[in-house]
Amino acid sequence: MTNVRADDESEANMSQPFLQAALNGDREHPAAPRSPEAIAREAAGAVAAGARSVHLHPYDRDDRQSLDAAVCAATLRVVRAACPGVPISLTTSADVESDPRRRLEQVAAWTEWPDLVTANQGEEGIVELCELLISHGVGIEAGLLGWRDAELFVASGLASRCVRVMVEPLDADPDDAVAHAERIERIVADAGITLEQVHHGDGIASWAVNARAVDRGHGIRTGLEDTPVLPDGRLAAGNADLVAAAAAMLAAH
Incomplete structure (x- = not known):
């Protein structure tokens, strides 16, 4: 199957609000998927409920998040079969591989490339990782987990080659998270960056964001x-x- 690459994916999103499903990570929940088959089922259900893209963390056979080439390829193939034509975003988080050199080596070894990755801009080695991914036609979702990340992103010069900005304040309190999202957004706007923005938070605060x-x-x-x-x-x-709840929020507007 031909990947939905960054330019096509970005153009398709211009006409309507974007809704992405982040299917898993390290959060404990009875339905949090980890095997390729479980991730694919959750992806298909999310798309049926209104998601236009899915973001996921592959897991290896030892039930650990992984950037290993074989693990990522196997997961991508199963999810693509379940959700044909839907852009798939993989994690590149340092929470999965904390050594930036090792992370770069693992991603360079990928044999099947995702349509997108979320790349957290405050992490060591992230610019080099983004350069590698861009060279393979992978769209960059620039993750801004805080206002310092936003400043680093502005200074990096990557914005013109990214698909979108992910505004991701991690504050537990909803009011604090909203205020943090506003500050991140202002830094990006003041720099003249007009990329599409996608906002979310963590826990119950995510809904306020x-x-x-x-x-x-x-x-x-x-x-x-x-x-x-x-x-x-x-x-x-x-x-x-x-x-479905997020889609209803969008539909109300």
Whole structure:
């Protein structure tokens, strides 16, 4: 299958608000998928509920997050078969591989490339990693987990070659998270960066960040990587449950 590459994916998103499902990570939840087959099932359910892209963390046979080439390729193939034509974003987080040189080596060894990656801009070695991925036609979602990350991103000069900015404040308090998202957004805007923005937070605060983003015309992200609960605080059954709630938020606007 031909990948949905960065230019095509970005152009397709111009006409409607973007909604991405972040299917898994290190969060504990009964429905958090880890095997390729489970990830594919959750991806298909999220897409049916309204997600236009899926973001995921591959897991190896020892139940550990992995950037290994074989593990990533196997997961990508199964998810692509379950969600044909849907852009797939992989993690490159230092939480998976903390050694920047080792991470670069692992990604360079990939045999099947995702459509996108989320690349957290505050991590050591991230510019070199982005350069490698861009050379393979992979779209960069620039992850800004805080205002310092936003300043580093502005200084890096990468913006013109990225697909979008992911505004991702990790504050537990909803008001703090919203204020942090506003500060990140202001830094990006003041630098003249006009990339599409996708906003989310962590836990229950994610919904407050989502709501502000929708009001401002930005895209949003949700899923079990970001939050295990619905806007009213109830435990979500799975990714489709969370995506349906986010889609309803978008539809209301």
